[in-house]
Amino acid sequence: MNNMNDKKPNPLTLQLDVSAFVPATQEEKENLVVMRDSVSFWKDGFRRLKKNKMAMTSLIIIIVVLILAFIVPSFYPYDYKTQIRGSENLAPMEYSDTELKSMEAGVSVFPHFLGTDSLGRDMSVRIMMGSRISLLVGIVASAIICLIGSLYGAIAGYFGGRLDQVMMRIVDMIYTVPDLIIIILLTTTLKYPLKSLAESNKAFAWINVVGVGLICIFIVFALLYWVGMARIIRSQILSLKEQEYVTAAKALGSGSGRIITKHLLKNCMGMIIVTTTLQIPSAIFTESFLSFIGLGVSAPMPSLGSLADTALDGISSYPYRLLAPAIMISLIILSFNLLGDGLRDAFDPKLKK
């Protein structure tokens, strides 16, 4: 009886197999779709970024430094401004006499990984706080530069004509101004008006909290450093504004402001991000330079530059005190440079293979 089923079906039979007409399952339907998910500009960029080992290593280093600078100091056993009596000028991993005694008594003492400075302040937490200030300067300054530069460049590029000419001549002029010298001049002179402003007016009391030095640096960056960004964005906008979607947007009746913010700036986002990332190390560079010559943040707040400056006095006896901030600052600048290069390679449409 079973032989009937085992027998090969006659190829010429007209009897239809019902099972072939069962509705397809979801899985089977998906298998038939030839199109893949469209890869967005961002996904594509990040996919290429992930392949760049240097950029990814830099990204990891930056994340570690960010954690060290912004999170670790809040639960670290030492404080950046507390001066521990009796533990001045300790070498790395060395303990003071009082600390050794309490250790013998069974109390665990947290080690000073990088020693202490001449006032008995723990160096490792000071370096972390210094990195915080340097990173803060870099990130906030770049954000200011990004905002001013991209808006200025977009307006000049979009409207063109006489307005563009005037705006770009101003950029040319700021470009030729020797920036560091003007920065030094502005930081020396702006300190006093800012201080008196903070003291006279309650609404400006926050100036003292942030620190006059830091605010000077931000003002100076906002005044001088956006020109490079403005030039790059303008040249991007000049070609982007000829695209069809801008004509379409115009035909649909959107105003200039909307076209600039919603269409043009969104389309040069890749360029904006790359330029901003590459601004961060240059801002950190400048801040450390200013702090090193004594113009940056004010004591007891440390910055990597001012830490190096104070360490310079004792360079022959305590060279490691100089090395730690020096290595940290180079590491931060190097990582941001490499990440910026990687981002540029990943997001620049011209380099696409």
Added chain:
Amino acid sequence: MGKYIIKRVLYAVLTLAVVITLTFFLMYLIPGGPFLSEKAPSAATTAALKAKYGLDQPVIVQFKNYVVNMLGGDLGPSLKQRGRYVSDIIAAKFPVSAKVGGMSVVVALVLGIPLGSIAALKRGKWTDKIITFFSTFGIAVPSFVMSTILVIIFSISLKLLPTYGLNTASSYIMPVAALSFYPIAYIARLMRSSMLDVLGQDYMRTARAKGLSTFKQLFKHAMRNAILPVVTYLGPMIAYTLTGSFVVEKIFTIPGLGKEFISSIVNRDYPMIMGTTIFLAALIIAMNVAVDIIYKLVDPRIKLQ
């Protein structure tokens, strides 16, 4: 060409005028006059002093006087170094800075250009990798970090080189090395990418095809075109060297203008700050103009407007 030069110079003069005005009025805004100290002088003395230095006149007149004097080479008296004039101090100190700075610029060009070219010629080989690593690293290290690392290695550990002053020839080594490290790395990077670009050009293939010697190919065809981006970097490099000298002169206690400028900031010697700022700004702006003009001259491909 003449039109371009005139336009460029006019811009430079305009920029400098803005810098001078900015400097003067910013300095004017600082509260507490120059004669304020712990021992407050009597009102009569202050008035006499103010009259002597022309500080009792309205701001605009003071500004006019300052500019007129400046055009005559007089930048006013220094407040902290009694009896000395700012222009004299600059004249005395600037040659020292210029010597160290000039040496660094030369060293940067002499080392940076060959390094970049070699890296491009040996693309992908280990020489290229080493040079690229070095130049990536060099751009990330601020000059004060470089100087202190040099001091720690060569003066403290090895005790080979002196830490301060410029008394012997060997004392130039570290300041010049510290100042030129960043430009070397930057020029090497610039040179490598422009050389790679040039080597891929059609005229290089032609040069090879017509059987020119490697030497001629490199120096007559490749180098001359590849070096152009380095020319544009000359202006920023001079500015970098001048401002970098503040830090390097501080670390190595070199009696140059940079160290003088830093101490005038610390001592609040306002005429000195003003004078040095204007002097350095003028120098950098002038250098930029000169470099721009040179660039137009050496690159015939750029159409003169």
